[in-house]
Amino acid sequence: MALFPEGRRSLIAYAYNAGPAVAYQPAYRYIAADIGVEAGAWLDVGCGPGWLCIRAAAGHPELDVVGIDTSETMLALAEANKRGRLNVTLRKMDGAQIIYPAGTFNVVTSVQSAHHWTAPGPILAEIHRVLAPGGKFYLYEADPDGEIPPEWLHRRAAWPPDVVLRRRWRRDGMDQTRWDALRAEVASSPFGADVADERHGFYRRLVCTR
Numbered sequence: 019m020a021l022f023p024e025g026r027r028s029l030i031a032y033a034y035n036a037g038p039a040v041a042y043q044p045a046y047r048y049i050a051a052d053i054g055v056e057a058g059a060w061l062d063v064g065c066g067p068g069w070l071c072i073r074a075a076a077g078h079p080e081l082d083v084v085g086i087d088t089s090e091t092m093l094a095l096a097e098a099n100k101r102g103r104l105n106v107t108l109r110k111m112d113g114a115q116i117i118y119p120a121g122t123f124n125v126v127t128s129v130q131s132a133h134h135w136t137a138p139g140p141i142l143a144e145i146h147r148v149l150a151p152g153g154k155f156y157l158y159e160a161d162p163d164g165e166i167p168p169e170w171l172h173r174r175a176a177w178p179p180d181v182v183l184r185r186r187w188r189r190d191g192m193d194q195t196r197w198d199a200l201r202a203e204v205a206s207s208p209f210g211a212d213v214a215d216e217r218h219g220f221y222r223r224l225v226c227t228r
């Protein structure tokens with residue numbers, strides 16, 4: 019693969035892999051353990067460098083984790099990060115066109131991807147379609163007002179400092195207006211309005227049941 023096949027998007031992917039994806043390692047572990055699925059099939063939409071997939075699959079050979087992303091650079095980084103782990107499959111795919119049959123997955127996650135979705139409706143419909151009845155969809159976004167629990171962060175030599183993280187967190191987080199708009203999209207999707215809206219560490223999350 020060329021070093022920058024997607025130009026600026028590749029650059030952002032490398033920076034994300036070397037920065038936030040390192041700092042948030044304990045958060046990926048926490049989310050994986052908190053969702054706590056140990057067997058079956060798990061789909062992560064917008065998997066980026068793959069860390070939630072990797073943490074979810076670790077120690078659970080009965081679990082098949084699929085990560086999809088539209089960025090080939092992110093997927094190449096995820097492929098390197100997964101270090102041959104057999105129960106993690108990474109595929110280039112848009113959340114709006116998931117090439118899996120209906121009812122394939124027991125759980126679907128999406129972490130800090132929804133703020134990129136220009137049209138959430140088709141993505142939500144696809145996630146609903148590929149979930150098995152009773153399956154759950156967990157959507158996490160940065161909470162700009164959230165406290166950053168120290169145990170959710172990994173720092174090399176005290177870097178990054180809190181002030182850098184908070185600034186980045188506020189920039190990436192969804193303000194209340196965007197969050198309300200996303201909730202309205204979910205309410206008009208096949209999931210309907212019965213959605214849990216929770217604050218979770220430094221994330222806000224929605225939990226939707228199929």
Ligand SMILES: C[S@@+](CC[C@H](N)C(=O)[O-])C[C@H]1O[C@@H](n2cnc3c(N)ncnc32)[C@H](O)[C@@H]1O
Nearest residue numbers: 064065066087088089092112113129130131134
């Ligand atoms: C900020 S990164 C988050 C990556 C990862 N979930 C994490 O928490 O480390 C957002 C990712 O969502 C992906 N993405 C955005 N829209 C997407 C879509 N429609 N389908 C699949 N992936 C998408 C982007 O390519 C990017 O890799």
